[in-house]
Amino acid sequence: MKVILTQDVKSLGKRNQLVDVSDGYAKNFLFKKNLAIEADAKNLNIMKDRMQSDNSKKDREFIEANILKSKLEGKQVKMEVRAGENGKLFGSITTKDIADAIASQYKAEIDKRKIQLDEPVKSIGKSAVVIKIHADVSINIELLITEKA
Numbered sequence: 001m002k003v004i005l006t007q008d009v010k011s012l013g014k015r016n017q018l019v020d021v022s023d024g025y026a027k028n029f030l031f032k033k034n035l036a037i038e039a040d041a042k043n044l045n046i047m048k049d050r051m052q053s054d055n056s057k058k059d060r061e062f063i064e065a066n067i068l069k070s071k072l073e074g075k076q077v078k079m080e081v082r083a084g085e086n087g088k089l090f091g092s093i094t095t096k097d098i099a100d101a102i103a104s105q106y107k108a109e110i111d112k113r114k115i116q117l118d119e120p121v122k123s124i125g126k127s128a129v130v131i132k133i134h135a136d137v138s139i140n141i142e143l144l145i146t147e148k149a
Contacts, residue, residue, distance in 0.1 A: 001026045002039035004047050009035050016047055016054075065134035068108060072131070076142045077101050083147045087124035098129060098143065121145060 001023045005013050009030070013019045018039055021030065030036035037043050079101050083089050095115040102110050116130045124145050131139040 003030060003036040004039050004043055005030075005036050007035050016051055018044075018047070062134055062136065065137040068110075068133060069137055069139050072102070072106060072108060072139050072141060074140065074142075075106065076144050077105060077129075078144045078146065080146050080148045081124075083124055087147070089122050089124070089145070091122075093121035093143070093145065102141075 002018060002020050003026050005015055005017050005019060008014050012021070019036075021036075026036065026038075031038075077098065079093065079097065081089055081093070095112040095117065098115050099110045099112040102108055110131055110133070114131055114133050116132055118128075121127055121143065124147055127143045127145070129141050129143050131141065133139060
């Protein structure tokens with residue numbers, strides 16, 4: 001029996017995938033747990049529409065990511081923080097701090113979870129930051145930390 005998965009099923013397939021399973025498995029497990037629907041003409045058309053909308057959403061996200069990349073690529077984000085002797089910071093710069101600085105300086109909203117730091121920023125100076133805003137798009141910016149006067 002051919003079914004369309006409504007959710008990811010381990011060792012069977014991903015959501016919106018058309019799979020062939022035994023009748024008993026489909027009726028007794030997949031249908032009862034709402035993990036799949038029968039692959040009739042109506043449901044196949046619904047699946048195709050969903051896949052088209054998902055693809056258009058992914059394309060739109062990719063385009064938006066490239067626009068944001070062109071806006072931020074190679075830019076320098078400046079932050080003033082309190083520091084002690086020898087340029088050591090009191091604490092460290094977090095990804096949330098960097099996201100807030102980008103929002104205030106460049107009017108671009110970045111999710112803090114997309115910012116990747118090789119190591120915590122704990123001293124004054126320059127450091128490279130990578131922002132992975134999409135699976136295929138990443139932005140390299142420079143972080144300039146200065147001491148508050």
